[in-house]
Amino acid sequence: GAGVSQSPRYKVAKRGQDVALRCDPISGHVSLFWYQQALGQGPEFLTYFQNEAQLDKSGLPSDRFFAERPEGSVSTLKIQRTQQEDSAVYLCASSLSSGFYEQYFGPGTRLTVT
Amino acid sequence: SQELEQSPQSLIVQEGKNLTINCTSSKTLYGLYWYKQKYGEGLIFLMMLQKGGEEKSHEKITAKLDEKKQQSSLHITASQPSHAGIYLCGAGQIEGADGLTFGKGTHLIIQP
Known part of the structure; x- marks a missing residue:
């Protein structure tokens, strides 16, 4: 079956613009995660959904970051008024259920803010 | 908060040689994941360990x-060019939690 897909793969935004990044998890996966990966670093946790419920958003760096998963499948990460420090790869992952299950990652969206 | 330290940061190994990558935590690990990442791509799941003394x-x-x-190791035997990439360890932040904390990665280069 299909893996986790993300779109767009690349996004260039001018400082101050709003962006929306999409994640399509593996069908039937209950849990969905967003991570941010800066160049040369490991991914950093942003937020976590179980179905449509956002259970943890402790990693979101500011109130300019907002994530939703309204129907419990596709998720969107929105960044308002982008800043240069938002430039990074945004990774989405899904897993079958909560707890210790394999997290399957998408290819990521590389965001460059100019 | 939990931190994961990986060593070495980078490693150059001749094809056919064995190698080991380490991941050390400042706190008890509740589930330890190993992933591999190629430049510009997502993470590929390798293995997950939960119990002390577990080996896969x-x-x-x-x-x-x-x-x-509090520590995990990843050992590759008879390395091949396909093993090249960045190896990342990730751990659950607290027992039962789902978001992972990752190390900075170990960049592995295989020399022919």
């Missing part, structure tokens, strides 16, 4: 979690 193998890669659950 897949093809030529073996991962272990020590008894005290």
Whole structure:
């Protein structure tokens, strides 16, 4: 079956613009995660959904970051008024259920803010 | 907060040689994941360890979690060019939590 897909793969935004990044998890996966990966670093946790419920958003760096998963499948990460420090790869992952299950990652969206 | 330290940061190994990558935590590990990442791509799941003393193998890669659950190692036997990439360890932040904390990664280069 299909893996986790993300779109767009690349996004260039001018400082101050709003962006929306999409994640399509593996069908039937209950849990969905967003991570941010800066160049040369490991991914950093942003937020976590179980179905449509956002259970943890402790990693979101500011109130300019907002994530939703309204129907419990596709998720969107929105960044308002982008800043240069938002430039990074945004990774989405899904897993079958909560707890210790394999997290399957998408290819990521590389965001460059100019 | 939990921190994961990986060593070495980078490693150049001649094809056919064995190698080991380490991941050390400042706190007890509740589930330890190993992933591989190629530049510009997402993470590929390798293995997950939960119990102290647990060891898992897949093809030529073996991962272990020590008894005290504060360190894990990834061992590759008879390395091949396909093993090149960035290896990341990730751990659950607290027991039962789902978001992972990752190390900075170990960049592995295989020399022919």
